[in-house]
Amino acid sequence: MSDYRIETKCIQSGWKPSKGEARILPIYQSTTFKYDTSEQMGDLFDLKESGYFYTRLQNPTNDFVAAKICDMEGGAAAMLTSSGQAANFYSVFNLAEAGDHIIISSALYGGTFNLLTTTIAKMGIETTVVDPEISLDDLRKEFKENTKCVLAESISNPSLVVLDFEKFATAAHEAGVPLIVDNTFPTPVNCRPFEYGVDIVTHSTTKYMDGHAVSVGGCIVDSGNFDWTKYPDKFPGLCYPDESYHGTVYTKQFGKAAYIVKATATLMRDLGSIQSPQNAFYVNLGLETLHLRMQRHCENALKVAKWLQNNENVAWVNYPGLEGDPYYERAKKYMPNGTCGVLTFGIKGGREASIKFMDSLKLIAIVTHVADTRSCVLHPASHTHRQMTDEQLLEAGVKPDLIRFSVGIENADDIIADLEQAFSSLK
């Protein structure tokens, strides 16, 4: 980890060219890499030497971008994945297998909730879903002998719950398991979960990191702080010989990088959710301006939230950066420089008025996306979360009338003018 501040890391971390090399991170558009002897190649397969041989396992472009994100988060090792979904799946499946148990917060992105309740159950992993505001004592009671990890979001999409990091980290560590946090919404520019006891961070790089809505991708970063060797029987995949790699013991051979090396060597090898180097290149371009964009996203979102709060058509507004929001104080503590550009609100007149309002917007588009430069809205109950029952929706903190508004980095007055004309269509 370098000592530079986050703005400098956004630009300078990762690719560091030496004499005569490309100033800008090259796209290694190659499936394979050349060696001179079969012994050299054999050593790579045995994990005796580090090096590239096949892009499904590792690619230099991806690794330089992962190294930048790792540095931004203050981690020890990182890897890119094909999507945020793949990142969250690998982060859990690298620790838990059939017969194991995990604990997740109910305030999660719909795709993650589905993955970690329905799909993972088909692999024989049992999940307990907890309210993120559960008391520490009640949380402690949810752990079992076979619990392998806890997963939550730093700011949940779309319910905008700011996580009580210390409570979740305390309970997880007392039970001898790591806390995994999806840090997609605040990004490491606004929040660095490792500083609050989180062990592993995941990202959908598709969102603010790319920031321009051009490439789907994900990332896993390990802090290197969780000591797997204290619980070898709980984490045999990390602490005991891996027969599929000639008896490699990841914790012994790779130390603080054990978790990421195992995920690369086994999950990426077998499941193959690699990010394309071309997409990693776009993510890297996005990262270079992430600090500037996050600042503007947050400024605009706060202006819009304040304006909505005073609008007669609006029933309620949630934005953790807005004074009076239930998560305002916690956001100030964990993300003092800002939260994210996403806010939610409900319109008086219910579902019908909401749909009419959204259809009347001109600048602000209806799209299944958040966290890019362009302002957009979505109605989760009829779009992203439509696979969930009303009960599950409410459990995930998503009201049926909730409109998710990803505030872009256009001029805030133009955004507000568009809202104003759409509201006037309701009269």
Ligand SMILES: *Cc1c(COP(=O)(O)O)cnc(C)c1O
């Ligand atoms: C979008 C999102 C995901 C899923 O990421 P994809 O890149 O779409 O697979 C996971 N977590 C959060 C918080 C998200 O917003």
